[in-house]
Amino acid sequence: MPLLSSSIGAIKPHYDVVVVGSGYGGGIAASRLARAKKRVCVLERGKELLAGDFPDTYAKFSQETQISLPAEALGPEHYGPRTGLYDVRLDEKMNVVVGCGLGGTSLINAGITVRPDARLFDDPRWPVALCNDPALLEEGFRRAEEMLRPEVYPDHLPKPAKLIAIEAAGRAIGEKVSRVPLSIAFESGLSPVGLKEAACRLCGDCVSGCNHSSKRTVATTYLPDAKNHGAEIFTEVSVRRVERRNTHWVVHYELFGAGREAFDSPELFVIADMVILAAGVLGTPEILLRSRAAGLSMSSQVGAHMSANRNVLGVGFNADVTINGIGFGNLPPEGRPPVGPLITAGVDLRDRSPLDEGVVVEEGAVPGPFAHGFVRAMLLAAAAFGSRNHESLTDIVEEMERNLESICEGPYRGATNNTLVLLGIGHDDSPGRLYLDNDRIRVAWPEGREERVAEMNKILERIVRPLGATFVQNPLWSDLTRHSIVTVQPLGGCVMADDASSGAVNHLGQLFAESSGSKVHETLVVLDGSIVPRSTGINPLLTISALAERACMGLAKKLGVEIDYAFTAPSALHFTPRTPGIRFTEVMRGHVSKSIKDDCAKGEEAGKNEESPLTLHLTVIAEDLEHLLADPLHRARVVGTAAAPALSPEPMQVSDGTLSILAIDPADPKAKRLVYGMRLTTRDGAALHLEGIKYIRDDFGFDIWSDATTLFVTLYEGALGGAVAGKGVVRVGAVDFARQLRSMTVTHVEKTEDRARILLRFSEFFGLTLLETYLPFRGGLGSLVPG
Ligand SMILES: Cc1cc2nc3c(=O)[nH]c(=O)nc-3n(C[C@H](O)[C@H](O)[C@H](O)COP(=O)(O)OP(=O)(O)OC[C@H]3O[C@@H](n4cnc5c(N)ncnc54)[C@H](O)[C@@H]3O)c2cc1C
Known part of the structure; x- marks a missing residue:
């Protein structure tokens, strides 16, 4: 099974569409808008799990469980990893279980893909525009069924004892028993998006996550389809809020698993022309209510009308x-x-x-x-x-x-x-x-x-x-x-309606912009279970999907684009093995001056006099440590923020960032350099380029600490090679360095001893290269770094 997500280091500063969350709503929006040739980016707070990664023992299950408790509870409010697959929210009267991972709750659901009773749409809570156009809604159901291909449990397979039992119970009480349509493959084959499906092994473990490539989740249907059509997918990215700026949206997020919390680092952000919020019934209202607290206007109905689907x-x-x-x-x-x-x-x-x-x-x-x-x-x-x-x-x-x-x-x-x-x-x-x-x-x-x-x-x-x-x-x-009750099928919280006095979004999921009337934020759209204005009385995924499919058709029409629904040969799904990598966060603080264009040290002095600080919060990501070590330039990716109030009132986003770790200095073959290069984007969309160099050379005195922690910075207008916008110096302080060491994380390695081995390998590379520079010896680095 190919990986769908990319390293966060590859995120661009600006997309046509940013989709938040990757459940049914998010997957459908990503697939349909990518098929309409929009540049789409998906941000998902959970991890990407492949068949074989899902817990099959209690110990693994506990490691994948996160539990949130009310603030009044004694002890911590959150237990377990923030990216844990099973996300359990305990509250006073209502407890909710949802999924967290690439594919959302589809990863842990039972795959029942069933239409609701037709009478559901007679309810006046549905927007008039939706009820007046049953053909468009029907088209939504048809499209979702085309992708998820539900079928009832086939007769040619052995009849499970629990099916025999419920049929017997139904007969005994004189009630009908119906088989439910399931998005599960009962025969092996190739799916329309180009993935191998294996016939269901009847193991019963659909809700702990299918390890056998049989359940048709969003991660095996809509998301690979989106990827096939150019969407870029990033995981362990939790969106906090959205902000309107001029003609675009700023999507603020935090990065999990990068140690940035220890530094109280500013939020990262990405710019979008259109945002689709699909973070689910708990996630979407959370993002919207935070956005409202930060000044975004919307209906007072955001958060209202949540249903437990009488579970x-x-x-x-x-x-x-x-x-x-x-x-x-x-x-x-x-x-x-x-x-x-x-x-x-x-x-x-x-x-x-x-x-x-x-x-x-x-x-x-x-x-x-x-x-x-x-x-x-x-x-x-x-x-x-x-x-x-x-x-x-x-x-x-x-x-x-x-x-x-x-x-x-x-x-x-x-x-x-x-x-x-x-x-x-x-x-x-x-x-x-x-x-x-x-x-x-x-x-x-x-x-x-x-x-x-x-x-x-x-x-x-x-x-x-x-x-x-x-x-x-x-x-x-x-x-x-x-x-207290438990629901696994929460609905509502951001419901569809005709206007803002009775709901949060219109029939296409566009967010009402005021507390009354029907004016909307045209390009801020909600597409997930939160828009469903009432209980469905049946498993809701197909209704959620049909509404999302329908909305995408309507939005495409408004945008003047066409969605090409044809299945063609998949192009983007290559198998890329997961390799052990390293991440850490480095914070450097100093000064920069816009008035000095020729010398970094002078820029630092002038910056101090001008009270012009520069702070970099950079997360360095090496997805493949062996590749980094073998590459003569030892390049890693860099994301983060740069705060320089003299250049931009708010922190700027770092993208296209690279760090070349301890490559040979072309000016002095005995010396090494750490070279940082990155694009900085302001929330208004203006761009700068930052180039920074740490010089590791054995000059007078024992200056290894100061060399390894001092970055000489040049800022350029626009891109590298543009007019110089400023010069300065930033440094790593002792406390920040201690935090940096603690933030060091090994990725894609399960066992503790393997993680320790990878860390050791990286620190040996770093330490020995420094030693080689400051205490040169015969035989060079190669003789010391273990294979
Ligand atoms: C155990 C179980 C079994 C179920 N079985 C069925 C069934 O058989 N049939 C059926 O119809 N329904 C079933 N359901 C319910 C159904 O799966 C959900 O209703 C449906 O998946 C919801 O889809 P969604 O798109 O609204 O949101 P979700 O699928 O919940 O997706 C939301 C996504 O957004 C992500 N997210 C949240 N906050 C953020 C953030 N701040 N930043 C970035 N990403 C974020 C989440 O991690 C998640 O991936 C089941 C549910 C459970 C828990």
């Missing part, structure tokens, strides 16, 4: 029938009964009237990484919250035997192997409100919605009874936890 989780524990509902995890598939895709079917009560009374209850499985904790968790939960009608003494004895079997022989036997996970989905009145608290988004969920959850619990219980199972409700749904 209710429950479990039928220790049924009389086999379920085989625990994913394989890291166990070999040979000889194991199929679990099936995570979900294959649901008891379908959607045809109720009115629409809001309809529900669907889908069968599920426990992902393999949870298998081992599952026995203890279920026995405890069943004892604390379970409800079961025993038919006879034999029934009780058999149940106890199965409990013992699980305890003695593990989760794939006995009670836990006879356990069916259920997810109820229905409608609510979108009562949630998202708000910023201490710079983070939180969910306020009102009291008084308990009855609807209790009703859903009764439906779940009715389904598991005929299977002879103990019904165990979500343990968070208790008096102790103030009846």
Whole structure:
């Protein structure tokens, strides 16, 4: 599987379109606008994970989990890595689980790709323009289905036990059971975007992430398509806010995993003619509310009308029938009964009237990484919250035997192997409100919605009874936890409407520019689950995708461009192996003068007198350490910011940055130089070029520290070779140097001992080159650097 993302060092200062987030909304916007020949850049806060990278054990699962708690909670507000794949937000009454990674929540969803009930669009909350043009919406659904190619679980494959069980339960209670369409490959082949798909192994681990290239996520459909059409994709980039400047947008972001936090470094930014916000139901309102706090005008409805899609989780524990509902995890598939895709079917009560009374209850499985904790968790939960009608003494004895079997022989036997996970989905009145608290988004969920959850619990219980199972409700749904609920399908928060008094965006996702009326920011568009103005009552990904596809058609028309939907031979998807690399952040502070054009030291003096500081916060990135060491110029990439108030009132963005580490000085073969070159862009789009040199040479006295930390800087108007705009000197201070060492990160290496080896190799290269310069010896560097 080829890598889709590029090194952040390759980011350009300006794009036609910047897409924030890479779930369904973001992937669709990137694919469609790249196909319309726009220069597209995607910024995603999570990492890029390929098949094989997804956790298959509990230990790996914990490393990929991040949990945010309310500020009032005791202890830290955030646990786990900020780029952790499973992003769990705990709040007082509402808990939300979303995905974080290239591909968004599609990486950890079940792939159910289903149309909602047609009556959904009769709701007056949808914008009139959307309801008046059903053909365009239908075209949106068609385009999304063309890419995701959903199909129901085929009859020619072995029937999973959990499917047999839910069909039996449906028959017993006299309700219809429908198989759900899934974006999963059941046969191996080549996808229209040029990627190999492998037939599903029926391992049941869709939601811990598909390791077998079978699930059609955004990362295997829309994003490779975008890349095929020229989009540039960057990961571990978290967008903080957007700012309007003249005719363009400034997208402010922070870079994860570069150690910049330790320096309190200024935000980085990229300029865009159009911004698509697709950071999901929690991410998009967070970015918008921060942008509003910084002065961007918008509707007061941003944050309002969040729905939990009436998600209710429950479990039928220790049924009389086999379920085989625990994913394989890291166990070999040979000889194991199929679990099936995570979900294959649901008891379908959607045809109720009115629409809001309809529900669907889908069968599920426990992902393999949870298998081992599952026995203890279920026995405890069943004892604390379970409800079961025993038919006879034999029934009780058999149940106890199965409990013992699980305890003695593990989760794939006995009670836990006879356990069916259920997810109820229905409608609510979108009562949630998202708000910023201490710079983070939180969910306020009102009291008084308990009855609807209790009703859903009764439906779940009715389904598991005929299977002879103990019904165990979500343990968070208790008096102790103030009846807190969990949703995996949040919707709304930035909803579509006819005007700003009832929503945040119009029917194309364009953000309303004022608190009333229908004036929009034409080029600031929201396209993700946050624009859905009501619960869908069914798994929402296809509705989100259809709305995004539809909006892209409308936006293309407004921009006067055409989207070419034809699938042609993929061009950009080359396999590039991940190589061990290094990143660190270096901060240099000093002075620069615009009035001195010939001498850096004089520029520094004049800069001090003129009170004209220059501060560089540079993140140095070597994606391939071996390549850097082999290259005679030892070039790494550089991103960051340059703050020089005399040149620009706000920090400037560094792009096209390179650092040549310890290459030979052409003027003195015994000396070495560190040469920095970079473009600086102001928020207004004006450009400068910075050239900086550190001279490493053995002149009088032991001056290794001052040589290695002093950068002589020349600034040019426009590009390198333009008129000199100023001269000066910046230096690394002792405290900043200590932080720089701590910021040193090894990338694309899993094991601690390998990371230590790479760090050692880099420091040996650096240290020995310095020694070679200051204490020359026979045999040269090559004789000392280990291979
Ligand atoms: C376990 C689970 C199972 C599910 N199963 C199904 C299913 O089978 N069918 C179905 O229809 N739905 C399912 N869903 C829900 C569905 O996957 C989501 O509704 C859908 O993926 C949301 O798409 P989106 O484009 O709105 O946002 P997301 O897919 O959440 O994408 C948002 C992206 O933005 C990124 N982001 C956030 N903030 C920032 C920032 N500041 N800067 C940069 N990037 C940012 C996030 O990391 C993420 O990648 C499931 C969800 C879960 C959790």
